[in-house]
Amino acid sequence: MTVVARALPFVHGVTCVFLAYAATVSLEQGTWSFAAAFFGAAVLSGVAGCLGYAPEPEATQTDLCPGIPVEDLAVFASTCTCDRWRTSFGTDHDVWCPNQYLSKST
Numbered sequence: 001m002t003v004v005a006r007a008l009p010f011v012h013g014v015t016c017v018f019l020a021y022a023a024t025v026s027l028e029q030g031t032w033s034f035a036a037a038f039f040g041a042a043v044l045s046g047v048a049g050c051l052g053y054a055p056e057p058e059a060t061q062t063d064l065c066p067g068i069p070v071e072d073l074a075v076f077a078s079t080c081t082c083d084r085w086r087t088s089f090g091t092d093h094d095v096w097c098p099n100q101y102l103s104k105s106t
Helices: 003-029 032-051 070-077 083-087
Strands: none
């Protein structure tokens, strides 16, 4: 999170407290419509400060591939990633690939 993203919930909290104070002063002065507007804005500011900047959960591997079962994802993770293996349908590896000698016996 950036510094601005960390400061925004604090700013919303200060705004919420100020608007609640303004609403109570408006109630003491007898202006009910202003008090209702200030209280409503205070609630909205407080909700935005609490919910608007909540951290998002980490994405899991199943979230990244929604249509593929978890068992199939484990097979994809164990496969080789060298270019020749991908383009030769899994029959040959690049010369630098450490899996080159492992697949010769299959």
